[in-house]
Amino acid sequence: MNRPALIIHVPPARAEWWRATLQELLPELDCRSWDAAGDPAAIEYAAVWRPPAGGLRWFSNLRAICSIGAGVDHVFADPQLPPGVPILRISGPELSQRMAEYVALQVLRYHRRMPALEERQARAAWEAVITPLASARTVGLMGLGSMGRAAARALLALGFRVCAWTRSARTVEAIENFHGRDGLPVFLACTDILVCLLPLTAETSGILNRENFATLPRGAYLINAGRGEHLIDDDLIAALDSGQLAGATLDVFRTEPLPAEHRFWRHPKITVTPHVASLIDPLTGGRLVAEAIRAFRAGQPTGVVDPARGY
Ligand code: NDP
Numbered sequence: 001m002n003r004p005a006l007i008i009h010v011p012p013a014r015a016e017w018w019r020a021t022l023q024e025l026l027p028e029l030d031c032r033s034w035d036a037a038g039d040p041a042a043i044e045y046a047a048v049w050r051p052p053a054g055g056l057r058w059f060s061n062l063r064a065i066c067s068i069g070a071g072v073d074h075v076f077a078d079p080q081l082p083p084g085v086p087i088l089r090i091s092g093p094e095l096s097q098r099m100a101e102y103v104a105l106q107v108l109r110y111h112r113r114m115p116a117l118e119e120r121q122a123r124a125a126w127e128a129v130i131t132p133l134a135s136a137r138t139v140g141l142m143g144l145g146s147m148g149r150a151a152a153r154a155l156l157a158l159g160f161r162v163c164a165w166t167r168s169a170r171t172v173e174a175i176e177n178f179h180g181r182d183g184l185p186v187f188l189a190c191t192d193i194l195v196c197l198l199p200l201t202a203e204t205s206g207i208l209n210r211e212n213f214a215t216l217p218r219g220a221y222l223i224n225a226g227r228g229e230h231l232i233d234d235d236l237i238a239a240l241d242s243g244q245l246a247g248a249t250l251d252v253f254r255t256e257p258l259p260a261e262h263r264f265w266r267h268p269k270i271t272v273t274p275h276v277a278s279l280i281d282p283l284t285g286g287r288l289v290a291e292a293i294r295a296f297r298a299g300q301p302t303g304v305v306d307p308a309r310g311y
């Protein structure tokens with residue numbers, strides 16, 4: 001009997017590696033790369049990163065689409081997504097621990113004023129910088145999902161005050177929670193270092209904007225590891241140039257790779273990292289995708305996305 005087929009869409013340079021790896025992990029399926037899909041009717045599963053618009057609708061027997069990543073905005077970006085097909089996403093400590101490390105690193109860097117110390121080193125200037133204790137600094141997390149919760153634990157362990165902003169009301173020990181549009185201004189007003197760990201949805205697109213920057217205390221910092229589309233690029237530059245924001249670390253961008261001529265690369269108050277906040281090694285990624293598909297096939301799906309919420 002023919003095995004059900006799994007189609008894989010990843011950047012071309014990695015296509016054969018993903019196909020061979022998933023084939024080894026999922027011998028019960030016939031794993032095919034996007035360019036060699038064969039009979040579309042045989043395809044029951046898809047594992048994708050940024051699938052081309054309209055591409056998935058050709059597979060009329062598709063039973064589940066698994067995002068190769070925690071975010072699913074790249075799947076929902078397809079306006080012709082086949083309706084009613086469950087979308088799965090991968091998550092787990094392999095991803096969230098990395099995000100916690102990244103957020104702790106970037107928060108500590110601003111908290112301990114590393115950019116100022118680096119500037120002094122460039123001048124060979126022995127000039128001390130005295131910083132407050134972490135307990136005097138509030139980190140505001142936008143999003144308290146698998147990524148936000150892991151980041152919060154790391155920050156609390158370092159002694160920071162942590163508050164969070166979510167869609168629905170949440171009660172998490174030691175974290176002051178705000179939610180919904182009404183909760184946003186209060187949340188921002190008490191945040192010294194703002195960390196965006198939101199999914200990209202119609203509601204969160206463009207949320208890192210002029211109005212919200214203006215609600216932060218003057219001299220606040222921004223760390224965006226959500227998605228590039230959360231940020232209005234011009235508003236960030238204006239907020240940095242006026243001193244409303246003291247610095248920004250960006251891991252995600254509207255265009256990736258970030259074009260070499262983009263002004264973010266060279267802005268003195270911006271730190272760019274190439275979408276590495278929670279980048280997993282491909283083998284772990286393959287294992288998480290295989291586990292998600294196998295759990296779905298066993299009737300115990302994990303990481304099922306709510307299409308109405310978009311995350
Ligand atoms: P989850 O789905 O687990 O959590 C999402 C959080 O965002 C929830 O707390 C949710 O609120 C909140 N949220 C969603 N919509 C809104 C809204 N309209 N207003 C306020 N809060 C909202 O996601 P993850 O934590 O796993 O991942 C979050 C995002 O991080 C991903 O979608 C991806 O974009 C990004 N990411 C980036 C990576 C990187 O390397 N840079 C790696 C992995 C993820 P509620 O609790 O009420 O549901």
Ligand code: OXD
Nearest residue numbers: 068069070071072278
């Ligand atoms: C993800 C990401 O969504 O890497 O996993 O951004």
